[in-house]
Amino acid sequence: MLLDIEALTRKLQHVGMKDVGIAVASVFAYLLLRRAFRRRTTPLKGPSSNNFFFGVVPELMEAPDSGVIHEGWAYVYGSVFTIPHLVGSKAVILTDPKAIQHFFSRETYGYVQTPNSKRFLEKLLGRGLFWAEGDSHKRQRRALNPAFSNASIKDLTPIFYDSAYKAKAIWDRLIDGNPEGAIIEVQQWMNHVSLDTIGLAGFSHDFETLSGKTSEVATAFDELGSTKPSSFQFAMFLLSLLFPILSKIPTGRRNSLARLGAAMRGMADKFINASGTAKEAEAANDKSVIGLLVKSASTEHITQEEVIAQINVLLLAGYETTAISLTWALIELSRHADIQDTLRAELVGAEGADPTWDEFTNGLPFLDAFTCEILRIHPPLFEIQRSAAEDDILPLSAPIQSATGRMVDNIFITKGTTVTVPIRCLNRSLEFWGPDAKEFKPDRWLNPSADPYKAQELQGYRHLLTFSDGARQCLGKGFALAEFKAVLSVLVRNYVFELPKGPDTEIGQHRNLLPRPKVAGEEGYSVPLRVRHYVAE
Numbered sequence: 001m002l003l004d005i006e007a008l009t010r011k012l013q014h015v016g017m018k019d020v021g022i023a024v025a026s027v028f029a030y031l032l033l034r035r036a037f038r039r040r041t042t043p044l045k046g047p048s049s050n051n052f053f054f055g056v057v058p059e060l061m062e063a064p065d066s067g068v069i070h071e072g073w074a075y076v077y078g079s080v081f082t083i084p085h086l087v088g089s090k091a092v093i094l095t096d097p098k099a100i101q102h103f104f105s106r107e108t109y110g111y112v113q114t115p116n117s118k119r120f121l122e123k124l125l126g127r128g129l130f131w132a133e134g135d136s137h138k139r140q141r142r143a144l145n146p147a148f149s150n151a152s153i154k155d156l157t158p159i160f161y162d163s164a165y166k167a168k169a170i171w172d173r174l175i176d177g178n179p180e181g182a183i184i185e186v187q188q189w190m191n192h193v194s195l196d197t198i199g200l201a202g203f204s205h206d207f208e209t210l211s212g213k214t215s216e217v218a219t220a221f222d223e224l225g226s227t228k229p230s231s232f233q234f235a236m237f238l239l240s241l242l243f244p245i246l247s248k249i250p251t252g253r254r255n256s257l258a259r260l261g262a263a264m265r266g267m268a269d270k271f272i273n274a275s276g277t278a279k280e281a282e283a284a285n286d287k288s289v290i291g292l293l294v295k296s297a298s299t300e301h302i303t304q305e306e307v308i309a310q311i312n313v314l315l316l317a318g319y320e321t322t323a324i325s326l327t328w329a330l331i332e333l334s335r336h337a338d339i340q341d342t343l344r345a346e347l348v349g350a351e352g353a354d355p356t357w358d359e360f361t362n363g364l365p366f367l368d369a370f371t372c373e374i375l376r377i378h379p380p381l382f383e384i385q386r387s388a389a390e391d392d393i394l395p396l397s398a399p400i401q402s403a404t405g406r407m408v409d410n411i412f413i414t415k416g417t418t419v420t421v422p423i424r425c426l427n428r429s430l431e432f433w434g435p436d437a438k439e440f441k442p443d444r445w446l447n448p449s450a451d452p453y454k455a456q457e458l459q460g461y462r463h464l465l466t467f468s469d470g471a472r473q474c475l476g477k478g479f480a481l482a483e484f485k486a487v488l489s490v491l492v493r494n495y496v497f498e499l500p501k502g503p504d505t506e507i508g509q510h511r512n513l514l515p516r517p518k519v520a521g522e523e524g525y526s527v528p529l530r531v532r533h534y535v536a537e
Ligand code: HEM
Pocket: 129, 130, 141, 198, 202, 313, 314, 317, 318, 319, 321, 322, 325, 379, 380, 381, 384, 465, 466, 467, 468, 471, 472, 473, 474, 475, 476, 477, 479, 480
């Protein structure tokens, strides 16, 4: 309907300044009343902070183990509690299984990326799966699903083995003729294995880092990984949470991130130009994840921009997570010679040469138990944080006492509230996993306790939240598990791993895009291990 300007002007001439004042005051009064009567998030107990602007965010970011802090707070304040967050606001932390299940069931519609994460993800990766929400997320995920089916992952298994054998060929040259073995910085090698694998299996691109080549993407990841953010950069990061405009000011870290974004986009462009239309990809019989995506692109209405964004998503989601898990696996084997022996006995005893995909999924119980324990004790992502897109009511498994002393069996969440699921806390919590929760014990997966503790109440892969849950749960879970098991089976069958200064060597944490393990005192995120040939007795 067009606006009748003349009629409006005539009407306004009859309205005096007094009427305008009354109208403005009425609007204000309405807004204030609406705010006053709007239901607020249930007041919950929780720690306090003197830091009005950042709350406990810096404390959690700098802690060696934020999971232990969350666990302590849950013990003192209850299974759902609040923490002081940005600019006097409160974030809600969930450790109640029913509340967590409800939260994940509403992923991408009711709970969405926080505004800061959304901006960051769009800038770095584009409008792909990580960025998308609701129906758009569903559509993108549907298009990618076939590439992650069991049949597709089975087809990719030779690529996982190829990467492991390329590393083996070079390690053999480093070790040959030396009974004492060689000191090998394994984290860098697990980076190479993971990057080359995701390149080939994800989008038919060989980064060739296992052959000693460098690429812009590898260099950009390396640069981000090896430099520790300075105090200035940390302060700028915190400030940009409050004033997003500050995220445009270049700092060393932001420049590295920009270079990583540019390198990933450059490579994605090359892939699109090389594979071109769906027809050409089909002709090339491209079984990579993106090759399959390109084929289904037209039926699912996937744009070229979205295909490019998905390449970035795969790189970021698949590279660091798997490299970190493999590095932790080698550290834990070096810390526990008995576990290393048991795993090797199972793998060497396996029939034939390399275990098949079917054996990874249905056989080799100790390899499976070891894998689950690495995922439990060392989740690469420490927490999932979202913002409530609308008001919600979280049900609880057991009532808790609110901050006003009232017993409540559900929590009202106001739209805009930040809600966090602390993965690392839940995976290692005494309450969920029993008195030996903090110990690295693969056996727990083989001999489930008669008293199964609370972990059974958690959903997620094997009651772990390492791969998250709900609509956004890790799409590459099957890929990651097969790659992890294939690489580890090659390495453990052929080598013996030790920490050069003994099994009790302190392992520290290096903050990167995701936290990395490092041998305390070493430069960057170095994990040098002594690696010897395994010789059967
Ligand atoms: C040990 C290895 C891995 C772990 C622990 C892991 C964990 C996770 C987690 C926790 C999420 C949810 C993130 C969030 O909601 O903020 C996620 C999402 C995702 N992961 Fe993984 N991941 C691993 C490996 C991989 C690999 C190898 C790939 C691809 C080949 C992959 C592809 C994805 C994708 C595409 C998503 C986004 C799903 C969505 O938003 O719908 N991941 N992963």
